Amino acid sequence: MHVVVCVKQIPDPAVPGxxxxxxxxxxxxxxxxxxxDSYGVEMALQLVDAAGGGEVTLISMAxxxxxxxxxxxxxxxxxxxxxxxxxxxxxxxxxxxxxxLAKCVERAGGVDLVLAATESSDGYTGxxxxxxxxxxxxxxxxxxxxxxxADGKIKIQxxxxxxxxxxxxxxxxxxxxxxxxxEPRYPSFKGIMAAKNKPVDAxxxxxxxxxxxxxxxxxxxxxxxxxxxxxxxxxxxxEDDGTGFEKIVGYLEKLKVI
Amino acid sequence: MTIARSPxxxxxxxxxRDFVAREVTPFVDEWEANGIFPAHDVFAKxxxxxxxxxxxAPELGGAGVDHTYKVVLGExxxxxxxxxxxxxxxVQLDMATPSLARHGSPDxxxxxxxxxxxxxxxxxxxxxxxxxxxxxxxxxxxxxRDGDEWVVNGTKLYITNGVQADWLCLLVRTSNEGGYQGMxxxxxxxxxxxxxxxxxxxxxxxxxxxxxxxxxxxxxxPVANTIGEIGRGFQQQMEQFEYERLIxxxxxVGQMQCALExxxxxxxxxxxxxxPLLANQHLQYLWAELAAELDLLRHYNWSCADAIVAGNDEVxxxxxxxxxxxxxxxxxxADFCIQVHGGIGYMEETWTARFYRxxxxxxxxxxxxxxxxxxxxxxxxxxA
Numbered sequence: 219m220h221v222v223v224c225v226k227q228i229p230d231p232a233v234p235g236x237x238x239x240x241x242x243x244x245x246x247x248x249x250x251x252x253x254x255d256s257y258g259v260e261m262a263l264q265l266v267d268a269a270g271g272g273e274v275t276l277i278s279m280a281x282x283x284x285x286x287x288x289x290x291x292x293x294x295x296x297x298x299x300x301x302x303x304x305x306x307x308x309x310x311x312x313x314x315x316x317x318x319l320a321k322c323v324e325r326a327g328g329v330d331l332v333l334a335a336t337e338s339s340d341g342y343t344g345x346x347x348x349x350x351x352x353x354x355x356x357x358x359x360x361x362x363x364x365x366x367x368a369d370g371k372i373k374i375q376x377x378x379x380x381x382x383x384x385x386x387x388x389x390x391x392x393x394x395x396x397x398x399x400x401e402p403r404y405p406s407f408k409g410i411m412a413a414k415n416k417p418v419d420a421x422x423x424x425x426x427x428x429x430x431x432x433x434x435x436x437x438x439x440x441x442x443x444x445x446x447x448x449x450x451x452x453x454x455x456x457e458d459d460g461t462g463f464e465k466i467v468g469y470l471e472k473l474k475v476i
Numbered sequence: 477m478t479i480a481r482s483p484x485x486x487x488x489x490x491x492x493r494d495f496v497a498r499e500v501t502p503f504v505d506e507w508e509a510n511g512i513f514p515a516h517d518v519f520a521k522x523x524x525x526x527x528x529x530x531x532x533a534p535e536l537g538g539a540g541v542d543h544t545y546k547v548v549l550g551e552x553x554x555x556x557x558x559x560x561x562x563x564x565x566x567v568q569l570d571m572a573t574p575s576l577a578r579h580g581s582p583d584x585x586x587x588x589x590x591x592x593x594x595x596x597x598x599x600x601x602x603x604x605x606x607x608x609x610x611x612x613x614x615x616x617x618x619x620x621r622d623g624d625e626w627v628v629n630g631t632k633l634y635i636t637n638g639v640q641a642d643w644l645c646l647l648v649r650t651s652n653e654g655g656y657q658g659m660x661x662x663x664x665x666x667x668x669x670x671x672x673x674x675x676x677x678x679x680x681x682x683x684x685x686x687x688x689x690x691x692x693x694x695x696x697x698p699v700a701n702t703i704g705e706i707g708r709g710f711q712q713q714m715e716q717f718e719y720e721r722l723i724x725x726x727x728x729v730g731q732m733q734c735a736l737e738x739x740x741x742x743x744x745x746x747x748x749x750x751x752p753l754l755a756n757q758h759l760q761y762l763w764a765e766l767a768a769e770l771d772l773l774r775h776y777n778w779s780c781a782d783a784i785v786a787g788n789d790e791v792x793x794x795x796x797x798x799x800x801x802x803x804x805x806x807x808x809x810a811d812f813c814i815q816v817h818g819g820i821g822y823m824e825e826t827w828t829a830r831f832y833r834x835x836x837x838x839x840x841x842x843x844x845x846x847x848x849x850x851x852x853x854x855x856x857x858x859x860a
Contacts, residue, residue, distance in 0.1 A: 250490075286483065286486070286487070289483060289487055290487060290490070293487060293491075404491050404494065404495050404525055405487065405491050406524065406525055406526040407488065407491075407525065407526030407527055407530065407539050407541075407545075408526050408539060409526075410484055410487050410488050410491065411484060411539065411541065413484075413487070414483075414484055
């Protein structure tokens with residue numbers, strides 16, 4: 219089984235971020251593997267193991283030929299990576315990104331399954347996987363909290379507010395997995411050393427035939443403004459005079475949780 | 477602040493840091509309260525991660541890489557918020573196993589080193605005795621030869637991992653030559669009849685690590701369990717001490733870095749006299765001075781690691797200097813941290829209290845400061 223995992227390399231969330239003149243996140247510094255993608259990588263490795271063979275290919279779009287996040291995923295056990303790094307990609311919107319990643323899936327060839335996180339931890343559009351599925355003419359199964367593959371079919375449990383739906387499709391498909399779907403492994407030391415020699419296929423937008431459809435030139439959306447999220451309202455404080463529990467019960471009843 | 481040697485060193489650092497934060501740190505308070513930690517569980521996880529055999533042969537399950545990765549590992553183990561667990565791990569890494577890896581027979585390595593690398597076995601180093609600590613030449617535990625067996629009698633004291641160990645790297649007298657002569661290192665399985673843990677010892681600090689007094693009464697082990705040459709135990713142990721002193725210094729850098737970072741943030745948040753404590757120039761300068769000293773040690777450690785990789789004869793001297801200076805600096809850092817925290821720093825609920833207790837050991841274990849100075853004065857010809 220050949221599984222492709224979309225992997226985003228993002229600025230370290232522990233370091234305060236900054237916006238550039240176009241209101242997009244500055245990405246000049248060191249990038250790391252988006253933690254939400256580590257679940258997809260782990261899921262892919264487990265599915266390939268369960269299938270008794272195959273490999274995991276990573277696809278990523280990043281500035282400056284950045285590979286440190288990819289190395290983490292390669293050290294976890296992925297076999298190879300396709301990295302699209304090109305100044306022409308700067309300013310790409312979600313659809314532009316989906317076009318690039320869809321072309322990467324085609325370039326990887328013979329793909330049974332494409333995995334992605336439900337959304338990235340820095341952009342949060344949550345639209346790229348579904349757009350990729352459309353471009354690849356594959357079904358999109360989203361918010362999977364459990365995944366099984368057998369006999370050319372995939373069955374997922376799709377997280378909903380009330381519980382989950384069971385959704386089935388024939389391969390190949392695009393699946394988004396939720397955080398917690400599996401427990402990502404730590405890269406072993408041997409994995410870290412092996413990752414050094416794993417192939418990273420570095421390509422440009424032009425190599426993918428997308429030169430004029432991505433970046434600022436191809437973007438159909440622009441960020442016109444960014445404002446601070448409103449501060450949260452302070453909650454109501456109840457001083458307990460011996461009847462505080464009644465107020466809590468009343469509040470919970472109002473919410474219809476009891 | 478760390479030194480980035482290569483992308484692999486950096487990815488390894490990130491992995492160990494993540495592992496420590498998720499698999500170790502959340503449990504430390506419980507282990508400290510219990511006076512012991514589940515070494516077999518933690519070591520099995522470390523074994524799976526591949527960190528217990530970094531420098532050891534791939535045939536034994538090791539990674540076969542150079543010593544510089546140990547610096548990264550030590551510094552990151554230093555981020556564990558107690559000294560006991562990192563101490564127990566480093567006993568396995570660099571105190572109980574280097575002699576076996578360097579001098580042990582293939583059979584002995586397959587039976588004891590390979591399971592230690594996998595984290596299935598917990599190892600301990602048994603040198604110190606009631607009447608022989610830093611003065612190793614004074615040790616009395618004896619192994620008498622009886623055919624193909626050693627018959628061991630004696631006592632070992634202050635043995636880290638001693639309660640949980642599956643085997644000991646045991647230094648004993650195997651002849652009557654006395655002094656530095658006639659000692660041997662033996663792999664001693666702790667399920668040997670005649671062996672017992674006589675006491676689990678109560679300590680000032682490093683409480684999550686079990687420390688034991690061990691007793692040997694006519695305990696028989698095969699002569700084939702001798703590590704390297706019979707009679708060369710003291711010399712091999714002195715070599716093994718070099719690794720012990722270095723890893724202790726690597727860990728100390730991580731501990732001090734973490735302590736200074738935490739203290740800086742506390743001083744930024746804590747207001748007194750209408751401004752953050754960190755606005756006080758006296759405190760800024762004290763902090764900066766210690767951070768500067770720490771940076772010297774950090775770079776010295778890397779030089780030590782490079783000297784190991786180069787097979788440099790200076791390692792004996794450098795490892796003694798590293799541990800001496802690390803032991804002294806960490807005492808200063810711990811004292812500073814507790815002092816500038818004030819009353820809350822003296823409280824058990826604040827990390828500074830444990831750090832202050834745990835830090836004190838480095839100037840004693842692995843050869844006391846005075847023994848380092850004795851060695852250095854001798855090596856440098858400053859004796860008469």
